[in-house]
Amino acid sequence: MNLVKWARLKSPWLLHFNTGACNACDIEVLAALTPRYDLERFGALLKASPRHADVLVVTGPVTRQVKDRLLRVYNQMPDPKFVVAVGTCCISGGVFNGCYNVYPGLDSIIPVDAYIFGCPPKPEAIINGVVALLKKLEAS
Amino acid sequence: MQEEELQKTEKKSAYELFFDIPVGPQHPALKEPAFFKFRVEGERVVGVDVDVSYNHRGIERALEDRNYIQNIYLIERICGICNVAHTLCYAQAVEQLHGKEIPSRANYIRLMVEELARIHSHTLWLGVAAHEIGFDTLFMYVWRDREVVMDLIEMLTGNRVTTAINTIGGVRRDVSDEAKDKVKKGMNILEERLKYYRKVALNDPTVNARCSGVGILKPKDAIRLCAVGPTLRASGVKNDVRRDDPYTLHDEVPFNVITFDTMDVFARVLVRIDETLESVNMVRYCLDHMPNGDVRIKLPLSPPVGEAISRVEAPRGELIHYARSNGTKNPERYKVRTPTFENLPSVSEMLTSKSDYEVNIADIPITLASIDPCFSCTARMEFRDVSKGKTWIWSLKELKAHCSKSRR
Amino acid sequence: MEENEVSEALKNKFGKKILEIKVSKKGEKVAEDMLIPEIMEIKVSKRRVFVTVPIEIYKEVIRYLVEELGFNHVQAMTGLDTGKFIEVMPHLGRGITITVRTRIEKDRPVLSTITDLVPGASFHEREIHDLLGVVFEGHPNLTRVIVPEGWPENVYPLRKEYHPEQPKPIREVF
Numbered sequence: 001m002n003l004v005k006w007a008r009l010k011s012p013w014l015l016h017f018n019t020g021a022c023n024a025c026d027i028e029v030l031a032a033l034t035p036r037y038d039l040e041r042f043g044a045l046l047k048a049s050p051r052h053a054d055v056l057v058v059t060g061p062v063t064r065q066v067k068d069r070l071l072r073v074y075n076q077m078p079d080p081k082f083v084v085a086v087g088t089c090c091i092s093g094g095v096f097n098g099c100y101n102v103y104p105g106l107d108s109i110i111p112v113d114a115y116i117f118g119c120p121p122k123p124e125a126i127i128n129g130v131v132a133l134l135k136k137l138e139a140s
Numbered sequence: 141m142q143e144e145e146l147q148k149t150e151k152k153s154a155y156e157l158f159f160d161i162p163v164g165p166q167h168p169a170l171k172e173p174a175f176f177k178f179r180v181e182g183e184r185v186v187g188v189d190v191d192v193s194y195n196h197r198g199i200e201r202a203l204e205d206r207n208y209i210q211n212i213y214l215i216e217r218i219c220g221i222c223n224v225a226h227t228l229c230y231a232q233a234v235e236q237l238h239g240k241e242i243p244s245r246a247n248y249i250r251l252m253v254e255e256l257a258r259i260h261s262h263t264l265w266l267g268v269a270a271h272e273i274g275f276d277t278l279f280m281y282v283w284r285d286r287e288v289v290m291d292l293i294e295m296l297t298g299n300r301v302t303t304a305i306n307t308i309g310g311v312r313r314d315v316s317d318e319a320k321d322k323v324k325k326g327m328n329i330l331e332e333r334l335k336y337y338r339k340v341a342l343n344d345p346t347v348n349a350r351c352s353g354v355g356i357l358k359p360k361d362a363i364r365l366c367a368v369g370p371t372l373r374a375s376g377v378k379n380d381v382r383r384d385d386p387y388t389l390h391d392e393v394p395f396n397v398i399t400f401d402t403m404d405v406f407a408r409v410l411v412r413i414d415e416t417l418e419s420v421n422m423v424r425y426c427l428d429h430m431p432n433g434d435v436r437i438k439l440p441l442s443p444p445v446g447e448a449i450s451r452v453e454a455p456r457g458e459l460i461h462y463a464r465s466n467g468t469k470n471p472e473r474y475k476v477r478t479p480t481f482e483n484l485p486s487v488s489e490m491l492t493s494k495s496d497y498e499v500n501i502a503d504i505p506i507t508l509a510s511i512d513p514c515f516s517c518t519a520r521m522e523f524r525d526v527s528k529g530k531t532w533i534w535s536l537k538e539l540k541a542h543c544s545k546s547r548r
Numbered sequence: 549m550e551e552n553e554v555s556e557a558l559k560n561k562f563g564k565k566i567l568e569i570k571v572s573k574k575g576e577k578v579a580e581d582m583l584i585p586e587i588m589e590i591k592v593s594k595r596r597v598f599v600t601v602p603i604e605i606y607k608e609v610i611r612y613l614v615e616e617l618g619f620n621h622v623q624a625m626t627g628l629d630t631g632k633f634i635e636v637m638p639h640l641g642r643g644i645t646i647t648v649r650t651r652i653e654k655d656r657p658v659l660s661t662i663t664d665l666v667p668g669a670s671f672h673e674r675e676i677h678d679l680l681g682v683v684f685e686g687h688p689n690l691t692r693v694i695v696p697e698g699w700p701e702n703v704y705p706l707r708k709e710y711h712p713e714q715p716k717p718i719r720e721v722f
Contacts, residue, residue: 018172020195023514024220024301026171027264031290034267034283050166064715065194065696066173069165095214098205099198100705100712101696108717120220120301196694200679201705201712366621366668384643385595449596449645451623460624460639477624477672485668 008054009137011043012130015053015077019070020102021060024120025087029057032123039127042134050076055133061089061096062103074110082113082137084129091115158186163504165194171268172515178491178504185499188491190484195515203474208234208441211471212307218476219514220301221264224257225454226476227306232387233463234308235439236448243434246310251388252323252426253296253305254452255419259330260289261455262416265512266337269409272505273350278340285333292326295319310436320427331420338413341406351406355490355507356497358403367486368479369457370415371511373399374407381453393425405510412512442469454479456512483511549617551597551644555590558599561612565605595644606650607660613640613648614665622662625672627680629654629707634680638662638669652682661687679706 018026032039033046047053050073062070074081085106088094096102106112113136116129158179165173173194179187199218203211215230216223228250235242263286270278290300296319297303297312305311341347357367362375372379380397382390398414400407447464457479466472490507493499499507591598601609613619623639633651636659640646652659661684663670673684674693681704684690695705704710 017166020173020197022217022220022223023172024217024223027221028301030171031283031287035280036284036287048167061197063194063197063696064698065196066165067715067718069173069194073166089217095217096197096199096202098712098714099202100714101196101198103715104717108719110719119217122300191693193692193694193696196696198705198712201710205712363620364667366623366666379642385645447598449639449647451645458623460645462624462626462637462639464628473626473628475624475626475628481671481675482623482668484671 005137009134011045012055012082012134013045013047013053014055014057015047015050015073016057016059017070017073019058019060019066019090019106020063021087021089025059025090028120028123029059029086029126032126037123037127039123039130042127042130044130050074051078053077053081055082055084055130057084057086058090058106059086061093061099062106062109064101064103067103067109070109082133083110084114084116084133085112086116086126086129087121088117088119091117094119161501164191172513174513174515176508178501180501183500183502184493185491185501185504186493188488190488192481192484192515200474200476204471207469208308208443208471211474213304215476216302216304219478221261221514222257222454222456222459223302224254224305225452225459227304228254228388229450229452229454229459229461231306231308232452233448233450233461234443236450237443237446237463237465238439239444240309240437240439242310242437244431245314245433246435247388248426248430249311249313249315249435250306251390251393252315252423252430253293253303253311254388255422255426256289256293256296256323257303258419258455259416259423260286260293261512262412262419263289263334265412265455265509266409269405269506269509270347272509273346275344275346275350278337278347282337285330288326288329292323295322307436309439310434312436314435315430320430323423324427327420327423331417334413334417334420338410338417341409341413347409348406350506351404351409352402353404353406353497354503355405355408355499355510356403357486357490361489362486365485365489366482367457368482369453369455370408370411371457371483371486373397374411375403376401381451381458385451387450387452389426393422395422405506408510442467456480456514457483478514480511480514483513487511487513549644551592551595554597554613554617554644554646555592555599557617558590558609558612562601562605562609565608597644597646598649599646600649600651603650603652603659606648607662609648610638610640610662611665613646614662619646620666622666622669622672625669625676627676627682627706629680631708634682636676636682638672657682658685659683660685663687678704680704681707 016029085091089096090106092105093102097104103109114129114133116125118125158181161178161180164175175191177189178185202214212227215226218226263282267279267282293303294300296315297305357375359375359377362372362377376399378397378399383397395418398411400411443465445465445467450461452459459479460477462475464472491499589600619641621642623645626637628635634654634657635649635651637647637649659682661673673687674690676682677690678692678694
C-alpha cells in the first residue's frame with residue numbers, strides 16, 4: 001500500500017453537492033457529521049472547495065439547470081475521484097422520474113462508485129455507504 | 141467553490157466601479173443550489189439578484205399527471221424539512237374538496253406531529269445559523285439535542301425526516317400510551333436545553349456582535365414586500381396563520397404569537413427559540429387532551445368538482461396550496477406557494493445598503509440564512525439486498541408491476 | 549373584515565360598472581366562457597372569498613381591495629390553463645383569503661401588472677410568465693426565474709398542450 005493510498009483511506013475529504021434535492025438527504029448528511037453519529041471519526045471532513053475533495057457526495061435528482069454545474073464541479077476535482085449518490089432521487093430520479101426537468105439518475109451524467117438507498121437514508125446508512133466506499137478503495 | 145469573477149460594470153461610484161460577485165450554486169455559504177449576484181461597492185453591498193431555477197423539478201406539472209394518492213408522496217418531497225406542513229396542507233385541501241371533517245383524535249395527532257416538526261426545523265435552523273456566524277460549538281450542541289426530537293418523530297411516524305404521517309382523511313398511525321410517555325420525557329429535556337440556548341443567545345458576546353443590527357427589515361417594508369412567518373414576526377408584526385386562519389385544532393390549543401421589535405437577525409434568532417418553546421407546550425397540551433377514537437376516515441379517490449385553498453403555518457411561514465378538481469382521479473391544477481418564495485423580495489431588501497445602515501459582504505451568509513431559506517420548496521435499475529447478499533435486476537415493467545401492487 | 553362584508557363592499561362598488569361593460573360588449577361576438585355575469589360572481593365560504601371579474605376592471609378591483617380595504621398582502625398568484633383561456637388568480641389578504649379571478653385569451657395573454665400596488669407580487673408574476681406565458685404589462689423586470697437556461701421560447705410547461713419530456717441521459721448507463 002503506497003503512502004498516497006494510505007493517506008486517502010485515513011482522510012477522505014468530502015464535497016457535498018445538492019443537485020436539486022428536497023433537503024431531507026442534506027440534513028441527514030449533515031446529521032451524520034454531528035456528535036450523535038460523528039462521521040469524522042473515520043477521518044472524513046466536509047470541504048467547501050472541489051479542488052480539495054476526494055469524494056463527491058451528491059444528493060437529489062439532477063435538474064437541467066444544475067447539470068452543467070455538476071459536470072464542472074466534477075471536472076475540477078483532482079484524480080482519482082469518487083462519487084457517492086445519496087438517496088433514491090439521486091440514484092434513479094425517485095418520485096421525480098418522468099418530470100420534464102429531471103434527469104433519470106446521477107449515473108446518467110457521471111460515473112458513480114457507491115449508492116446509498118433510502119428516502120432519506122438514515123445517518124447510519126450514510127456511514128455504512130462511506131465505509132463501503134473506503135473498503136472498495138482499500139481493495140483496489 | 142469560492143469563485144470570484146469580477147466583472148466590470150459601466151456605472152461609476154465613489155470607488156470608481158461596482159463589482160458583481162456571483163455566489164452559488166455550489167458555495168460554502170449556501171447549503172442549497174441557488175444563485176445570487178451581489179453588486180458591491182468596496183465592502184458595501186448595493187444590489188442583489190437572485191436565481192432559484194436550479195431546484196425546479198416540475199412538480200406542479202407532475203401533480204396534474206398523477207392521482208390524489210400518489211400525489212401525497214410527491215407533495216411530501218417538495219421539501220424534506222417542512223414535509224409535515226406540506227402533507228397537512230395537501231390533505232386539508234383535498235378534504236375541503238370532499239367537504240368532509242376528520243376525526244378529532246386525528247386532528248390532535250396532526251397538530252402534535254406538526255409542532256414536533258416545527259421544533260426539529262427551528263433547532264436545525266439555530267444550528268445552521270450558529271455555523272454561519274462561526275460559532276461551531278453551538279452548532280454541534282444544538283444538533284446533538286435535536287436528535288431527541290428526531291427520535292420522537294421516528295418513534296411516532298416510522299421515519300426520521302420524511303414522515304408520511306398525514307394522509308387524506310386522517311393520519312396513518314395511532315399514538316400508543318407508551319409513546320406518549322416517551323414524548324413527554326423528550327419534551328422535558330428539550331425545554332431545559334432550549335431555555336439554556338435562549339440564555340446563550342441573550343448573553344453571548346459572539347452572537348450579539350454578529351447578529352445585532354444586521355439584516356434590518358422594517359415593519360413597513362416587511363408588509364409592503366409581503367414577508368411571512370418568523371421573518372415578519374421578527375419585524376414586530378403580529379401575524380400567524382395558526383391564529384388568523386385556524387386549522388386543525390389551533391383555535392383550541394392555547395399558544396402565544398411571538399414577536400420581537402429589533403427587526404434584525406438577532407430578533408429572528410429569539411423569535412424562533414421562543415416559538416420552539418411554545419411548540420413544546422402545545423405538544424404537551426395535545427398529549428394531555430387527546431380523545432380516544434378513530435384516526436382515519438375512508439374517502440373516495442376522486443373528489444367532486446370544485447376548488448379549495450388551504451393554508452398552513454409551516455416553520456418558515458405561511459404555506460398555501462390551491463387545488464382544483466375536475467371530478468377525475470387527477471387534479472386539474474394544483475398550485476403550491478411556499479414561504480421562501482414569498483420571502484425572496486424581503487431578503488433582497490435586507491441585503492441592500494440604505495442611507496441609514498450598511499450591509500457588508502461578511503454579513504451576507506447570516507442575513508441570507510436568517511429567513512431560513514429553503515430553495516427546494518421554491519422552485520419546484522439494479523437492486524441490492526445487502527442483508528442477504530443477493531443481487532437481482534428488475535425490468536421497468538416488473539418494477540411498475542411491483543409498485544402498483546404495493547400502492548393499495 | 550369578515551368575508552361577507554368584503555363581498556357586500558365589492559358588490560356595491562363594482563356592480564354597476566359590470567353592467568356597463570356588459571352593455572357595451574353586446575354587439576361584439578364573445579365566446580361563451582367570456583360572458584360576464586350580471587353582477588360579479590362571488591362565492592363565499594369560511595374565510596374564503598372567490599370573485600370573478602372581467603379583465604377591464606381587474607386592476608381597479610385589486611386597487612380597491614389593496615388601498616381602500618387594506619388587503620395589502622399577496623399570498624399567492626395562481627395561473628391556470630382551462631383549455632381556451634388562461635385564468636390568473638391573485639390571492640389577497642392576511643386573515644381571510646380573497647381570490648380575484650380573471651380570464652384572458654390564450655392567443656393574446658396580456659394582463660396589467662399589480663406590482664405597482666403590491667411590490668411583493670413581483671416574483672409571482674414572473675413565475676406565471678415563465679410557466680404559462682402571460683405577459684404582465686408594466687412589470688419592471690419580467691425575466692425568467694423558474695425555468696432553466698436554454699429553455700425554448702414559447703414553450704410553457706403548465707399549458708395543457710405541453711407534454712412533459714424527460715431529458716435524455718448524456719452517458720451510457722450499464
